[in-house]
Amino acid sequence: MEQAQSRIEKEMIQNAEDAGARQVKVLYEGRQCNRTEDLAQLEYPSHLKALQGPGLCVFNDAKFTEKDWEGIQMIQSSNKEQDRLKVGRYGLGFKSVFHVTDWLCIISGEWILFINPHQPKDEVCLLSKIANLDTNILQALSNLFEGTFGFSNICLQKRYYEGTLFWFPLRQRKSELSENVYTEKDIMDLFKVFVPEAKITLLFLKSLESISLFQRGDSSTSQIIFEVQIAEQCLPSVRQQREQFKLKLNNTGDNLPVESFHSTFHLCVEHTEFSELSKITSQDWIVVNFYKGGSMSDLLQHLCDDRDLSYSPYVGVAYPLTNTEQTEGHIFCFLPLPLSSESITGLPVHVNGFFALTQDRRELKWSADDGKQDQWNHCLISEVIPEAYIVLVEELRQHCQRRNNSYDVVEFYYGSLPDCRKVTAQWKDLVEPFYEKLFQMTAFFSKVGGGTWLHWQNIILAEYSADIELDVCQTVTKTYLEYQQNVVQLPDHIVGRKKTHVPCVSPDGLCHLLKTSDLYMEYTPAERMHLLKYALRSSSHTSLGGLGLLPAADGTFQKFSESEIFFCPSKVDIFPGLKKNLVSEHLDSCVEQQIAHMANKDEQVVITEQLTDDDIVSEIIGKRDGHSDSEPEDDTQEPPEQPTPTAVETHKALGTVRLFFSEQRRYSIARYNNLREVTAEVFPRLVRACFHINFPGDGDSALE
Template sequence: MEDESSDEEFSAMRLPSLIDMLKRLLEQYSGGQILKELIQNAEDGGATKVKVMFVNKHNQPSTTLQMWKENPIQFAMKEPALCVYNDGIFTKEDWDGIAAIQCSGKENEPLKVGRFGLGFKSVFHITDTPLILSGNKLMIINPTANVYDVVITKKLRKIDEKSKKEMLKLMSGIFGFSPEVFHLQDGFNGTIFWFPLRTVESDLCKTIYDEKKIRDIFHGFTSLAPSILLFLKKIESIEIYEKKSTIQKLFEVCLDGDDLLTLRQERKGFVQDIERFNGQFASQPIKNILRPKVRSEGFNWLKKETSEDEWLVINHYHGGHVSAELKELVEDDDWPYSPYVSIAACLSKPITKGHVFCFLPLPLEGQSLTGLPVHVNGFFALSQDRHHVRWNTSEQDRNNSHTEKSILWNQYLVKEILPQVYTNLILQLIDDEKIRSLPLTSSERSQRADVVYRTLPNSKTVTENWKNLIDPIFQKLYSTACIFTKRNGGIWAKPQNTIFTKPQDENMVDSVEHTYLLCGRNISRPPKFILDAFRKHGPINFISAEHLREELLQHPGVYSQIDLKVKLNLLHYILDNNVNCLQGLSLLPLEDGNFSTFTTGRTETVYIFKDVDDMKMFPGLESLFVKSEIGSDLYHMISSKTD
């Protein structure tokens, strides 16, 4: 019979077990992110160096849950393993956070990369029992243990002799670990993670990690490595090793160059400047300009060509005038993101696939996420798996749904803040010579123009969600000196004060450009997409037969400065475009080597022969005949288009 003594009752909601929570977390994130997450935690911990070692040996003593209680260190000290070192030291907050599940201790620290919540837990992709050693303390986590026995912490000085021997047997000589750390007051000077690889299926995860999978993780990392340090605030080098019978270095990426100390101080100063705003707007934008040199090199089975690249990076913390919508988001106490964006341009070579960073790069895909020729970094709102920047879905677009804060935030970053930073990057590339100890040569200035032009966004390649930044960039640049001309050895001019060439025969364009420069005019030939973008914001002037005629009439002394080839190319150009513009120009080549002026109604006629051999019948009269050795095409054009 049903109990009717009470019609209502309170009860707790059923919560999943720790194993189930970790399983669901691992389903959301790929194992390929492990190294990035560990680098992220090292960065947030103030480390400057990260070293990773694959301990490719086999030491798998049988273990039981009873052994976990009796000797947890022996339970965790197994091989093969992934060992990760950084030179930072855990704080109390770090120890508390690493033992928490699906929450982050960094949510109120807006400049910390790891505040997004995934962090350390991704290591459970590869291991069941991670061991963490930092300073004078050690922690081991075993999610398969009784819920009250999952985490064990010990002071290094309190570790028993048997456990010390077990640790030294596997770790001695790795990243400076030695017997002395057990006796020093401060313990180990740094942090070591020891992740025994899962070699058999477990309740936590069925995926087994072997040598091939670790190699895949390393290879995946090296594809990102040349740019991975660009937007970090502290880390300066990352190294990868393998230990079998001996230790071999496999890969290294590091900040390089004589000005590393200056770079370090500039990074630190920028962070100090913006930390005081705690995620709120500054009264004025705070800008940080860096010129890092990054070197990466692979060895052994990670061998790859050494890369040495020079970059220009602009970090920008926003302030000053902003839209009411963006201001409302930033001032929302529950909004965790800071108005912080950065852009990096490579000075050494073109960027073929511009990428998106949230301080560390998002996973690479077959195509560029942006279509931009630069790398973009910022506090973007990301998808749950941290693979993508959040944008409207096609269904949301159809319904005009733009209400999600995270989507709005990303849109505002792209259309309000990033254009300012991108424009500053271009102007900095142009003005960079001002801070050099030696001026650029004419050739170096021309090469810098190539860098500027290839760094500008092309609307034909930029992906849809990033197109909003293009027009504001070119609108601002239209009124600045951003077009390179070879005049006076190489200067920058405003688009409206420049004459542009059109796609034509290269020889003709070279000659026309040379003539305009001799006339003291700014002339340039940037890529077509740049001119197309500028046309939206003001008039663009192109070379023409009419304008070229005006310049030659105003500067008659130029004729004596140009040779036969240039004059013939100018003649060809005007005949191609507007034969009437030849009037008054001394561009008619004569057989005696001189040039005559095109006029109408003159008494002295210049003749042209259909058969040039007929000219031989009139010796001594070469000044009356059009020069024959000027190419058959040009000779026939003169014959057919002039009287």
């Protein structure tokens, strides 16, 4: 029953759209109007049964043409079947309204039509001018419609109604047409089902601008329940774009155009569910309507020429500019197909098209025999819709530029591109041709030079392995940009579509880049540490040579391969005044591990022997020689043998200088050109340097 109800509202919208109407209003009329016995006394009593309540009243602001009056009386078929541009050609026909009623009435302009399908075939329809109705019938019309959507006694006096009214009295008892009866609850349920679809119903229509739902009980005043409409601020431009597109469609007729044409416009849809806390909710969209012409595949050309199909390569796509996370790509055949899993594409955009549908118009037609209708749907998906989609993406790119390419807007732009992992099976054929076209466009944004859009072949991809910290990635990307490199950051689902190789950021590439300028020397310590972390991933640590990324204990950064820097973890404080020559002991574990890895390479590191407290004290006390502190120590010279004092004796000799080596351990110092190990020969030099720095003028006596 619910499906039948939904089809009725869609049938009314289809008819209004095809008539060029801008408004549709639907009223549940709950009043009991015109008693059966009174109507039975009038002329044409079998048809005037339609003038009773309760029922559904549907209004649109267009008027029936002569062709419309002819078509509406063709109950067994539709006169829209061969009209490529009519939405209603896809409907179940006007006869679907008999799911809820046994008879009906239509008023439009100067005419009124009564339909009673219980009558003999040639008496089903009764069409008359309002001017020809007698006074009693006019009174019955007044009783039912007075105050409804502009209908009044003035209309009856003028014998003319400005617009079109459909009246469907609800079936209240079983009949030969149907055993289903309808109550107020059924109609209210119908409204509830319709509201979610109504919010997107206007997207791909060519005429309609608003749809409203009303309810009236015992009082003469109707109450609005729900309204969806195109916002006033964008209405003029939307009307203009729609009219221009319709004009091109009409000029095309049954022929294919020489080249494709499209219309693109921004649409703001407002919807209001009226209650005590009523508020207007709006949704902004970019909508593209597209008609394929010019070059196309032989199969599509053949299907377009097939008069039995009589289909048009007419499609559309729409993407929300707000609330994108709430949007699931939905299939439209001008009106949305019923909201179900079968009508969801997995795309981030809504898709419209002159699709071949199943008989109940609930989903696309796919059959095992791959018939002409299946082939048609496949051609639209794989050949026509990708072109419309690309037009949408180009408009979104321009939208980003108008918004100064802000981060959020660019992310929103990338969010419009299909993720093959989410796209449903029947729609995956769209993805490949779409990306083939995308990679031929300047469709990728880089912040370089204040922001620019680039071709795929001109980008450097900011692609990082998952184990690299976010702040490191951000600093590396920033560095590439400040060095005027065309770095582009893309979501994974786009990177996965790349077919041709493009350069990516890399540790080796970063090291090479940093050597072209000292700009990075102005970075914060945290940022330079990020660069070091990334650079240490280089295929060869020789690329670090000359880079000022070696963190010293005094907070500065020294260059690799220049003055000697000593790495003595957790023992920096025993060398006061030498922090500039010592590697910082406050290193991230990742960096410390990398330096340890460097220390294990034979050509870069010599591992010191295991030194006890007495060993080190012996070096301090027993290996003094005649070298001045200003002269370099000859590490190759064998020191003279001297007795090694005990730790207690050394402690006494040092007086106020206290050195503690409480554990027997191995001290490994990485040597990378200027990165030196603390060996037995190096240790006295450090001690002597400390004393001369801290006791200038009498360093030797202090050392004694």
